[in-house]
Amino acid sequence: MSILCVGSVALDxxxxxxxxxxxxxxxxxxxxxxxxxxxxxxxxxxxxGEDYPLEELDFLRERGADLSGIEQRPGxxxxxxxxxxxxxxxxxxxxxxxxxxxxxxxxxPDEFRGARYVFLGNIDPALQHDVLDQVESPEVVACxxxxxxxxxxxxxxxxxxxxxxxxxxxxxxxxxxxxEPNLLKAARWVQKRGPEIVVVKKGEHGAILFAEDSLFFVPxxxxxxxxxxxxxxxxxxxxxxxxxxxxGSLAASDLRxxxxxxxxxxxxxxxxxxxxxLIDLPFADIELRLLKFREMTAFETHV
Amino acid sequence: MSILCVGSVALDxxxxxxxxxxxxxxxxxxxxxxxxxxxxxxxxxxxxGEDYPLEELDFLRERGADLSGIEQRPGxxxxxxxxxxxxxxxxxxxxxxxxxxxxxxxxxPDEFRGARYVFLGNIDPALQHDVLDQVESPEVVACxxxxxxxxxxxxxxxxxxxxxxxxxxxxxxxxxxxxEPNLLKAARWVQKRGPEIVVVKKGEHGAILFAEDSLFFVPxxxxxxxxxxxxxxxxxxxxxxxxxxxxGSLAASDLRxxxxxxxxxxxxxxxxxxxxxLIDLPFADIELRLLKFREMTAFETHV
Numbered sequence: 001m002s003i004l005c006v007g008s009v010a011l012d013x014x015x016x017x018x019x020x021x022x023x024x025x026x027x028x029x030x031x032x033x034x035x036x037x038x039x040x041x042x043x044x045x046x047x048x049g050e051d052y053p054l055e056e057l058d059f060l061r062e063r064g065a066d067l068s069g070i071e072q073r074p075g076x077x078x079x080x081x082x083x084x085x086x087x088x089x090x091x092x093x094x095x096x097x098x099x100x101x102x103x104x105x106x107x108x109p110d111e112f113r114g115a116r117y118v119f120l121g122n123i124d125p126a127l128q129h130d131v132l133d134q135v136e137s138p139e140v141v142a143c144x145x146x147x148x149x150x151x152x153x154x155x156x157x158x159x160x161x162x163x164x165x166x167x168x169x170x171x172x173x174x175x176x177x178x179x180e181p182n183l184l185k186a187a188r189w190v191q192k193r194g195p196e197i198v199v200v201k202k203g204e205h206g207a208i209l210f211a212e213d214s215l216f217f218v219p220x221x222x223x224x225x226x227x228x229x230x231x232x233x234x235x236x237x238x239x240x241x242x243x244x245x246x247x248g249s250l251a252a253s254d255l256r257x258x259x260x261x262x263x264x265x266x267x268x269x270x271x272x273x274x275x276x277x278l279i280d281l282p283f284a285d286i287e288l289r290l291l292k293f294r295e296m297t298a299f300e301t302h303v
Numbered sequence: 304m305s306i307l308c309v310g311s312v313a314l315d316x317x318x319x320x321x322x323x324x325x326x327x328x329x330x331x332x333x334x335x336x337x338x339x340x341x342x343x344x345x346x347x348x349x350x351x352g353e354d355y356p357l358e359e360l361d362f363l364r365e366r367g368a369d370l371s372g373i374e375q376r377p378g379x380x381x382x383x384x385x386x387x388x389x390x391x392x393x394x395x396x397x398x399x400x401x402x403x404x405x406x407x408x409x410x411x412p413d414e415f416r417g418a419r420y421v422f423l424g425n426i427d428p429a430l431q432h433d434v435l436d437q438v439e440s441p442e443v444v445a446c447x448x449x450x451x452x453x454x455x456x457x458x459x460x461x462x463x464x465x466x467x468x469x470x471x472x473x474x475x476x477x478x479x480x481x482x483e484p485n486l487l488k489a490a491r492w493v494q495k496r497g498p499e500i501v502v503v504k505k506g507e508h509g510a511i512l513f514a515e516d517s518l519f520f521v522p523x524x525x526x527x528x529x530x531x532x533x534x535x536x537x538x539x540x541x542x543x544x545x546x547x548x549x550x551g552s553l554a555a556s557d558l559r560x561x562x563x564x565x566x567x568x569x570x571x572x573x574x575x576x577x578x579x580x581l582i583d584l585p586f587a588d589i590e591l592r593l594l595k596f597r598e599m600t601a602f603e604t605h606v
Binding site for chain 2: 088181208214219223224253291294298301
């Protein structure tokens with residue numbers, strides 16, 4: 001099944017200890033789609049300014065993604081500039097310019113309104129509500145957010161949780177949301193408010209799936225060179241939701257495999273600046289890395 | 304096979320958000336032995352003062368541990384006091400008194416010198432060398448250390464690496480040792496200096512085994528209540544080396560299972576103050592938790 005994805009379509013300027021990239025394509029919807037479109041069709045809704053190099057998203061179109069919901073408006077695109085520290089685990093935001101994104105009002109094209117799978121990227125919870133109001137009867141709604149909204153739009157976000165089946169956030173965010181340092185308790189807190197599935201991303205430490213009463217861990221893939229961590233979380237979400245939508249199943253075995261595909265896509269995303277590594281990525285390479293995750297985690301319980 | 308363990312035998316005063324424990328038994332050798340003695344015989348070498356409640360280690364004797372190498376000397380025992388923060392990931396040291404440990408010169412009793420498995424707890428690398436000088440022909444030497452020695456006794460510790468087959472440290476320590484933020488590269492750096500096996504502990508995030516060209520990840524066990532993190536790393540080492548010594552094998556399958564037993568023992572250790580949770584712990588409970596680790600990490604690569 002196809003996925004409706006609503007999120008930011010941005011330009012990023014990124015500095016890491018290994019180099020610099022200026023005004024490259026980024027944003028949650030772009031990273032998500034670059035990953036998810038390797039699994040199934042993605043229909044994107046977003047907004048960009050006149051300065052956006054839309055042709056750089058042609059690789060998504062060639063893969064079957066429908067970008068007709070990306071509106072181009074007078075003004076500048078959402079721009080983010082950041083610098084990563086030596087160990088790549090921390091970064092400073094150097095500049096954020098919302099541009100046309102400041103007035104973003106997601107308009108879901110008629111032909112997208114029947115979407116069964118919806119991914120709500122990290123945007124204002126009020127807009128996330130708007131999106132869901134325009135979708136007829138979504139079966140699986142997955143959603144991301146960030147500390148800024150958890151703090152500043154808490155009520156709207158808590159209400160949103162009641163409309164969401166899968167929450168995908170990082171460990172810091174779920175702790176803040178539940179006001180609870182223990183991850184297990186924090187995830188259970190969220191589950192009581194709507195989402196039956198909570199995915200907690202932990203960066204290089206991997207991710208945890210909380211589903212009903214079961215837990216599943218996937219490690220981060222150990223890379224010799226992490227080039228640029230930007231977008232790893234969105235690429236993870238793309239692999240995760242992409243696999244689920246491609247199978248049309250939320251069975252435990254699919255949720256687990258989706259977690260590994262998520263970690264696989266996150267691991268590819270960080271190997272180059274922007275979405276470069278996801279452009280010409282054969283599915284065989286994805287499967288190969290999935291097998292490596294199995295090698296890294298399998299053990300026998302008895303001799 | 305039995306294990307010779309040399310390390311600190313201490314008294315700890317610990318404050319956590321959940322309570323306080325005053326002058327309870329602790330130290331690397333005690334936590335290690337409390338875990339490892341559930342797998343095989345452990346022979347302990349250490350030093351305590353006149354104030355040490357040796358009878359509180361009777362549970363180790365009852366399990367077959369040989370504590371005759373713990374010397375009791377005039378003076379006070381090694382004492383550590385610390386306070387954990389709300390999220391239990393950080394702690395402040397309130398007090399450290401070395402006491403008789405300041406003059407500790409490990410004397411390996413004659414009947415221990417034939418040891419095939421040796422665990423060197425976190426003590427001065429010069430003393431770790433001394434221990435190995437007194438052991439006839441150890442087959443497997445596993446070793447822990449800390450930032451203090453990596454910084455202050457770097458040359459002695461680097462020389463020690465040449466005599467060690469298994470280094471067990473945390474992520475911060477291996478990064479500092481190799482002066483390399485990338486864990487994979489840091490572990491490879493260590494492997495070139497002696498230890499064919501590097502185990503990197505990551506606290507709540509689990510642990511990674513680097514062995515020859517293979518990698519293995521084990522997550523931390525998700526607990527609703529972490530009561531006291533003190534000694535989790537030593538209990539991990541006890542489960543890890545304990546399983547290896549009990550099988551007499553360093554085969555890949557045993558190394559993997561040893562990692563899981565390590566994480567299992569670390570997870571039990573933190574459920575109560577001091578070594579309390581490890582005193583009456585049926586092996587069936589350990590096996591049950593091993594199975595839970597399998598449930599939390601297994602996935603199918605194909606439908």
